[in-house]
Amino acid sequence: MSLSWKKGLGTVASIGMIGALLAGCGTNSTSPASSNGTNAGGTSSDSSKPVEGGSITLDSTQAVPDLDPAVAFDTTSAEVDEAVYQQLVTYDKGSYNIVGSLAKNWEVSQDGKTYTFHLRDDVKYSNGDPMVASDFVFELQRLLDKKMQPKPSPGSQFFLDIEGAQAYYDGQAKTISGVKTPDDHTLVITLVKPEQFFLKILAMPFLSAVDPKFVKQVGNAKLDTSEAMGTGPFEVQTNNQNEVVLVRNPNYWQKDSDGNKLPYLDKVTINVNNNEQVDALHWEQGQTAFMSPWLMGGDGIPPSAYPTIMTKYKSDVLKQPQNSIYYIGLNMKPTLDGKPNPLSNLKVRQAIEYATDDSQFIKINNGAVEGLNQPLPNTMDGYVKNLDPSATYKYDVSKAKELMKEAGYANGFTAEYWNENNPTDKKDDQAFQSMLSQIGIKLDIHEVTWKDFLTKAMSGTAQMYWSGWQQDFPDASDFLNTLFNSNQIEPGNNMNNYSNPQVDQWLNEAEYSTDSQQRDELYAKVINKVMSDAAWVPTIQNVGYYTIQPWVHGFYTSPVMYDPFGTIWVDPGHNS
Known part of the structure; x- marks a missing residue:
């Protein structure tokens, strides 16, 4: 069983539900609750008060191939990218419901073809640059540039139903006619024909907010390997074949339901180790915070360790x-x-x-x-x-x-x-x-x-x-x-x-x-x-199986999203 998936990025929502999303308005963005994620073993309750600070260490079976959200198309990359970058919309915690992220709300025209997104005005990249609507136009142009170096985006096909996207992709137009920015905080996207799952496509990592000035400064190659710059809860400090180190984004905009700034953690260290028996041993010894399908691949628990963990630590296992x-x-x-x-x-x-x-x-x-x-x-x-x-x-x-x-x-x-x-x-x-x-x-x-x-x-x-x-x-x-x-x-x-x-x-x-x-x-x-x-x-x-240490809180599983680094906190004084 492969330990990583190529992305195509629970049970499917009904077509009726998707149609309702198409025909109606988007909802306001919801902040994650302070600690109402499912915790393994019942070691902390929903009323537990989150603790700021601390760090966690994790094992991953593979190094990250791509940091650039425009070209990342595998689960190993997406696990890290979703901690660094954000999109217009996302999924509500643990569900298939689309909610706002960088878009506060949106409207869809009666014919189902035009989406008007109203963006948050308090979002900055981790370098302090403000996020504006034209940043999404810039990223869409990168997605549709078949000659982009060092490699083009494999996600271009998801966006070709935007008006003018095919012409831009084919080199027959210099702009994408179906994308407008009336002001810095309004983005209008018009499709050639209604696409009932368009909001779900927008929730994928491809059309993330990226800083055009920064991208032009460092270049696509570095953006993909070492110089990530997003609006998410973490920023990349280190990325190589041995480890990935994420540190708190000091300019992150999101807060929990009590008004506390997110993320709670100061640092996440992901060590690259493709020895699954050692990965499992590290978790059993308490050296790593959790194992998940996104880090371990497959079902989340290395097959060699599955019988032991399901026997000795079943109360610390979540299933999704x-x-x-x-x-x-x-x-x-x-x-x-x-x-x-x-x-x-x-x-x-x-x-x-x-x-x-x-x-x-x-x-x-x-x-x-x-x-x-x-x-x-x-x-x-x-x-x-x-x-x-x-x-x-x-x-x-x-x-x-x-x-x-x-x-x-x-x-x-x-x-x-x-x-x-x-x-x-x-x-x-x-x-x-x-x-x-x-x-x-x-x-x-x-x-x-x-x-x-x-x-x-x-x-x-x-x-x-x-x-x-x-x-x-x-x-x-x-x-x-x-x-x-x-x-x-x-x-x-x-x-x-x-x-x-x-x-x-x-x-x-x-x-x-x-x-x-x-x-x-x-x-x-x-x-x-x-x-x-x-x-x-x-x-x-x-x-999917997730093994969670009792001292880890705020963790929840999702049928769609990756591990929730932004809401995780650990017991006071605990550093794994």
Whole structure:
């Protein structure tokens, strides 16, 4: 099981609820309560008074690939970025409800296409520069600059429905016509057509407030690696391959319900250590404040430690559905590196489906995960309970061998296989390698850093690979449209190079439908077709676990957001 997810950034909110958000006004921003997060083990009550100061230490399995919110597209990066940067809107604590963040409130036009955001006038970046509406225009231009160096934003596709965005992206316009700033604290965004989940897209890290003057001063490369500058509760003091150090933003605007300035903590230190057994030991010894899916990857508890922690420390464990899945990618390009690609043959891909025994992956993870038979977790609207027979695969080596023979590969072939280099993934890789060896496919395994894996897979040149997807926003389109629409091949999200005109038509129709039943029907067609085409092999889905020290307070889980560094406080005098 991969310890990090590529982002697409609980159960999906109903279409009716999303429609209501579209048609009505935004609500006023809500400050987090002083200490009403869920605390593990019941060691502190809701009436506990927060304590300012102190620090926490955490372990993370991977270094942060990207600090720049315009290009960050993985969970490891987003964990840190969301402590440093903020967006117009966000999710209310522990729910799918959209509330204001840097926007105090907003209105949506009757036709559902124009959003008018009224921004807070008391927000400063951590360097003291004031935040203004034009900062979002600047960031949107960065998102839509396909030639941005050192690398363009993988999030551009989420914003192409803004009026004039496509023309700007294509280099046919110098401005984005659908974005206006009547004054420093008003931002108007007009869409080409209504998009029911647009507010959820705005809650993603991509369109964060960034300081144009600062970005121009340090350059994109440094902004992505060491010189982050946001309006969030923390600022980056250190970011390297060994650790990330966050310190309190002295200019942070938000307060708790009692009027106390946030954040409470002075410092958060995240040590990079991909030895999951050591990570678990550090927590058991009290050296680290908590473990979570965002830091540890997967389900949050390292698989090797899962039996012990669930036995000895169950009262310190919180559970939160993750809406995240894992799969084995099968690249369909006819040729790779100038050589014919056997995976372009449907029968070969179907043979791999039949040769894959998902139960082994569940055993490797000590039962902490669930099986998966399609590209949606069973916690989301759109999940198909009964797949078509042509889209259903059961472990059957004899059937797999028969398909390999029919495809002309009775003697098998060698395939390149890519994954992240961590202990659990190595076990998964070895298990999969053994499965495919039974049908004559020899895997040449490449286990690399998370950053190098992303570079290879997103280039569309990885022949086979193990990867995962964590929702960007709670809607089936974020999985299906992002991963299987042929227009996602170039941005690097459709890493399999899957292209089916009928699937594209269904996806494009569902993307803008406001009829929940119609959307579910269209997505069911997509899922069945994608699986009958054996586009990739679904393996397991996550159940998120969080282990929280009794001396940590203000922590809460969310079906959408990352760990709440801004509201955490620790017992007086305690420094981990």
